[in-house]
Amino acid sequence: MQSLRSFRHWSLAATVFVFLGLYGFAAWKYEGFFTLRVFVNLLGDNSFLAIAAVGMTFVILSGGIDLSVGSVLAFTTIFIATLVGKHGVHPAAAIAMALGLGTLMGTGMGWLIHRYELPPFLVTLGGMFFARGMAFVVNQESVLIEHPFSTSVQEFAIRLTARAALPATVLVFLVVFVLGVFVAHHTRFGRNVYAIGGSESSARLMGLPVARTKVTVYALSGFCSALAGVVWTFYTGSGNPTAGIAFELDAIACVVIGGTLLSGGVGTLIGTLFGLLIYGTLKSTLDFASLNSWWLRIAIGGQLAVFILLQRFLSRTSPVLRPI
Amino acid sequence: MKQLFIAAIAVLVIAAAKKPATIGFAQVGGESSWRTAETESIKSEAQKRGVNLKFSDAQGKQENQIRAVRSFIAQGVDAIILAPVVETGWAPVLQEAKRAKIPVVLVDRGIKGEESLYATLIASDFVEEGRLAGEWLAKKASGKAGIVELQGTPGAAPALDRKKGFEQAIAKHPGIKIIASQSGDFRRSQGKEVMEALIKKHGNEITAVYAHNDDMALGAIQALEESGRKPGADVIVVSVDGVKDAFNAMVAGKLNCSVECNPLLGPMAFDAVEKALAGEKLPKRTVVEDKVFDQANAKDALPTRKY
Numbered sequence: 287m288q289s290l291r292s293f294r295h296w297s298l299a300a301t302v303f304v305f306l307g308l309y310g311f312a313a314w315k316y317e318g319f320f321t322l323r324v325f326v327n328l329l330g331d332n333s334f335l336a337i338a339a340v341g342m343t344f345v346i347l348s349g350g351i352d353l354s355v356g357s358v359l360a361f362t363t364i365f366i367a368t369l370v371g372k373h374g375v376h377p378a379a380a381i382a383m384a385l386g387l388g389t390l391m392g393t394g395m396g397w398l399i400h401r402y403e404l405p406p407f408l409v410t411l412g413g414m415f416f417a418r419g420m421a422f423v424v425n426q427e428s429v430l431i432e433h434p435f436s437t438s439v440q441e442f443a444i445r446l447t448a449r450a451a452l453p454a455t456v457l458v459f460l461v462v463f464v465l466g467v468f469v470a471h472h473t474r475f476g477r478n479v480y481a482i483g484g485s486e487s488s489a490r491l492m493g494l495p496v497a498r499t500k501v502t503v504y505a506l507s508g509f510c511s512a513l514a515g516v517v518w519t520f521y522t523g524s525g526n527p528t529a530g531i532a533f534e535l536d537a538i539a540c541v542v543i544g545g546t547l548l549s550g551g552v553g554t555l556i557g558t559l560f561g562l563l564i565y566g567t568l569k570s571t572l573d574f575a576s577l578n579s580w581w582l583r584i585a586i587g588g589q590l591a592v593f594i595l596l597q598r599f600l601s602r603t604s605p606v607l608r609p610i
Numbered sequence: 611m612k613q614l615f616i617a618a619i620a621v622l623v624i625a626a627a628k629k630p631a632t633i634g635f636a637q638v639g640g641e642s643s644w645r646t647a648e649t650e651s652i653k654s655e656a657q658k659r660g661v662n663l664k665f666s667d668a669q670g671k672q673e674n675q676i677r678a679v680r681s682f683i684a685q686g687v688d689a690i691i692l693a694p695v696v697e698t699g700w701a702p703v704l705q706e707a708k709r710a711k712i713p714v715v716l717v718d719r720g721i722k723g724e725e726s727l728y729a730t731l732i733a734s735d736f737v738e739e740g741r742l743a744g745e746w747l748a749k750k751a752s753g754k755a756g757i758v759e760l761q762g763t764p765g766a767a768p769a770l771d772r773k774k775g776f777e778q779a780i781a782k783h784p785g786i787k788i789i790a791s792q793s794g795d796f797r798r799s800q801g802k803e804v805m806e807a808l809i810k811k812h813g814n815e816i817t818a819v820y821a822h823n824d825d826m827a828l829g830a831i832q833a834l835e836e837s838g839r840k841p842g843a844d845v846i847v848v849s850v851d852g853v854k855d856a857f858n859a860m861v862a863g864k865l866n867c868s869v870e871c872n873p874l875l876g877p878m879a880f881d882a883v884e885k886a887l888a889g890e891k892l893p894k895r896t897v898v899e900d901k902v903f904d905q906a907n908a909k910d911a912l913p914t915r916k917y
Contacts, residue, residue, distance in 0.1 A: 522673075
């Protein structure tokens with residue numbers, strides 16, 4: 287186990303190192319980058335991505351993948367906006383319903399994956415089209431959310447300094463993150479996820495509840511996607527069926543850059559957090575440098591390649607992870 | 611020594627005052643030649659006026675654009691020019707700009723919600739464009755047509771308004787009907803794809819095409835040609851924007867009419883920014899004048915088209 291631990295440490299250290307390097311570079315190069323406000327914006331502008339990435343981390347740890355994240359987010363935003371804006375439902379009730387539906391969709395996909403032994407890639411691809419289509423069924427146009435409850439959540443913020451404040455969306459993410467770390471490392475469910483991702487057949491032989499764990503992982507991801515959608519509605523004050531296109535790929539990129547192996551079993555949520563910070567820093571740097579946004583795609587692509595190679599290199603030196 | 615010190619401060623103050631204004635421009639993306647022309651117009655006008663322009667391209671995603679505006683605020687720009695991706699969802703971030711006392715000038719698309727959040731909106735009247743297109747088509751088709759409508763991005767203001775204006779215009783002619791209406795997302799490839807599917811479904815019922823922008827119309831023209839039809843003759847094709855490729859297509863006889871939607875908003879946008887920075891009150895809406903071009907006048911106008 288020693289070398290597995292050292293892999294984890296090295297991989298996390300590499301992620302943290304890259305983040306510090308990037309942030310340091312941007313802070314040195316661009317005036318006004320090294321401020322608390324920009325750092326808080328880093329979390330605030332990406333809080334919905336961060337929440338989805340927490341769910342995605344569990345899915346990837348279990349050896350699966352969830353491509354429906356962006357569509358579930360879009361469905362949630364337009365579902366809430368339509369209920370609140372057109373039917374006069376209280377936002378809290380609409381949010382509760384949306385979270386329920388997101389979890390239900392995730393559970394459904396998890397059940398299909400487990401029951402019929404279907405590849406997660408295909409099932410969640412189907413889920414992606416289904417949820418996107420349903421979003422357009424609910425409403426084809428973007429809808430404003432105007433409700434005192436929503437406004438008060440939007441305006442709620444913990445002031446840190448005169449220019450920087452922690453908005454509610456970041457607080458939601460922090461709660462999700464802390465809960466996620468607790469579940470991953472201090473519960474039986476968390477240990478089962480790691481075990482299944484490491485080797486599903488061994489986990490089964492050990493008598494672990496593979497079925498229940500797998501379904502729960504997708505349900506959790508569905509819940510996180512829906513919660514990301516809820517945060518999106520607070521971020522923009524509206525719902526939009528075209529929101530979050532290719533959003534799941536951003537979430538996967540954050541998880542992988544954060545040192546989680548796509549084959550499952552190895553990775554941490556703290557790594558995902560740093561993966562997200564790297565992603566956010568790259569985005570902010572581009573805005574400060576007024577570069578065209580395709581440079582972001584190129585930078586992320588380069589980062590992914592480097593991290594995958596690094597993982598391959600590290601796992602080769604580790605007997606536990608050597609490919610069989 | 612003291613004099614030297616004062617002189618140094620004076621130099622610093624003058625330097626600070628002369629510092630060029632920094633303006634952030636949050637663009638939607640580069641999905642069509644129209645938008646590229648708009649971006650170029652704003653960039654060249656910034657250069658002409660010696661403005662330090664920060665540019666951000668949101669790739670058609672609202673979350674990217676909101677982030678860009680927030681990053682402009684964090685960078686302390688003097689003013690922001692915003693071409694919003696969609697009409698909704700701007701209140702929180704524009705509220706932030708307002709608190710930071712940064713004026714926001716909207717170009718080419720409006721937003722829903724409070725008017726106090728922006729200085730002015732500089733845009734064409736999309737409803738009017740749709741109406742002009744509808745009237746031209748009704749006249750050309752002499753009161754009888756089966757129309758395929760290619761809509762823009764769902765929820766986007768130009769798509770909604772061009773649809774509305776067009777429907778108003780053809781409502782007076784009972785023989786003219788829209789037989790199918792689908793989104794082609796303002797893209798040429800999508801326009802072609804949707805058109806192909808609709809040709810398969812409706813065949814010769816289709817006698818006219820109305821596209822919310824030229825790019826989709828050009829895609830549809832390709833699809834019509836591939837199915838063995840003659841766009842511009844068998845099927846009337848009408849669109850909005852008036853980009854150079856559309857003029858070429860009109861000269862070639864493949865496109866019948868394009869209602870101009872002028873993207874060269876740079877000069878107007880910077881005039882508005884300067885006025886807003888000087889504390890002048892601006893009208894909430896500045897309408898850009900648009901013209902109708904068809905095969906009759908396209909050839910003469912072609913050499914003067916900049917985009």
